[in-house]
Amino acid sequence: MSVEKVASFSDLKEGVGFRVDLGEHRVAIFLVDGALFALGDRCSHAEASLSEGEVFDMEVECPRHGSAFDLATGEPRSLPATKPVPVYRVWTEDGDVFLAVDE
Helix, strand or coil: CEEEEEEEHHHCCECCCEEEEECCEEEEEEEECCEEEEEECECCCCCCEHHHCEEECCEEECCCCCCEEECCCCCECCCCCCCCCCEEEEEEECCEEEEEECC
C-alpha cells in the first residue's frame, strides 16, 4: 500500500470533486459535511470523470449519463451503471490530505 499527500485541505471545496492522479490510480476526492470520501474517478459505465459530477445526498452523479454512486461504498445507486467504482482511504493530518492506494 502506498500513502501519499495529495492536496492541502484548503484546496477542497464542500460538495465539489477534486481529481488526483496517483500512479495508475485516478481518484475523485469529495468533502461532504466535513467528511472526506475518495472514489475511482472513472464511471464504471462510460468512464466519465466523477470528479466533475454533482454531489447530493451522499452520492455523486456521473456527468455523462446520470448514474449515481454512493460516496462511502462506491456502489451504483442508479442506472445505467451496474458495477461499483473503487473506494480509497483518505484523511487529513495537519492541514494536508493523504490518500492510500494499493500498488
